Amino acid sequence: MCRHLAYAGPAEPLGDLLVAPPHGLYRQSWAPRHQRYGTVNADGFGVGWYADGDPVPARYRRAGPIWADQSFADLARVVRTGALLAAVRDATLAGADAEAAAAPFAAGAWLFSHNGAVAGWPGSLAPVAATLPPGELLSLEARNDSALVWALVLARLRAGDDEGRALTETVLEVAAAAPASRLNLLLTNGSTITATTWGDTLWYLSRPGGGTVVASEPYDDDPHWREVPDRTLLTASRTDVRLTPLKDPGGAAAPALGPTDAFVSAKEPRT
Template identity: 75%
Template sequence: MCRHIAYLGPRLALGELLVRPAHGLVRQSWAPRRQRHGTVNADGFGVGWYADGDPVPARYRRSVPIWADPSFPDLARVVRTGAFLAAVRDATQASADGEAAAAPFAFGPWLFSHNGAAKGWPGSLAPLTASLPAVELLSLEARCDAALLWALVSRRLRNGDEPGQALGDTVTEVAEAAPGSRLNFLLTDGAVIAATSWGDSLWYRTGPRQSIAVASEPYDDDPHWFEVPDRTLLVATRADVLLSPLKERPS
């Protein structure tokens, strides 16, 4: 169910991590190595990135497979950034939402992606919508589980939660309402990356000149990739990585 990656570090072309590596996100769209649910991520893709001096990211999203977009290689070759989030999508259910359902979702400086599925969607998450104002429900970009999960996370961010707390509290709340869900979240504002490992794979790699990549799976065979344990919250900056256990709420 989807593959995604976030990066913080020195400015580089998007293609340096998405296209050029032997197992980059483009290849993961049709040949992921560590995806346990689904086989092909062909239901759309997206990338969001930050330009110098502008805290609000730009996004490029399509409903076609990433390999079927003739414009993406040029975009990835010339767009340079020090922070981005990108994803390829394997839809939980068929829908007509098109590119609106493709991550990254956005609000203000934030970019968000979900790798996984909400068990029993949509009925299982219906009770959680009570915390959302009607205008926010009516403003959802798409009618998919990821869009609603993003609404729950972004509500917490609007209320002042730190990114790690917003993700961790949402994961445990959703896991209680829909046991068996896979809830690997990825969130960035261009300065910090927060991510959860809950039911699917998550890896991170620190690099030279204070860089970090957090991804569903490694894009190469470098030995400096580390797998994040299941039920774990990751919060990282260019200089530091913190891992904290996530626990299900008591019954």
């Protein structure tokens, strides 16, 4: 129910990644090419980015559509970063919370986004929510499914799980409690990008000049974009991408990855 993108690589303006590409996240807010659910992502947007020497990202979020925000257009032109996470939102359910419901969510060095929807929300996740400390539930930033999924991921991160395990275990837990959920999760700490595919599209681009882009859909027609199979965990750095199949909690086998899909290095020669 949204489109999102993460980048780690050489520093460049936000606009070069989000606005300037012919099919960038800016355009995907009204004309996505690969979105399976919903057609317009006008229920808010956000971008989080990292400044040199500061591990805690800055965020800019708004409740309205990205195309209506002239301040963001100006910001994106001049702010440079070597890592970011951005999203445009198509709300699962209309409601309050305004920009608090817009990704990216943040804690410490982490930025997080959820593309999808929890089936049967909110009742389906009531038993799962009960596993969180009451204080964490009371301090949720927004009252939507993505905010609760983020709380589940964050609890695992704070307990010592690495990013890949935290996303994997959360996806499997939520999918078991709420079958038919779509759980494409995206997480970055400013150095690495971790993501899942679970019911929606995800692509990555290892850029020859350095840097990795992970996005709901390609922002241009570069033939080197690669689609990530469904039920997959992606872990990426500025130079490498690894894909690992995820097991459906219902017992269904994850799609097999070809030998060239399991590991990709952006430093390899490209034709």
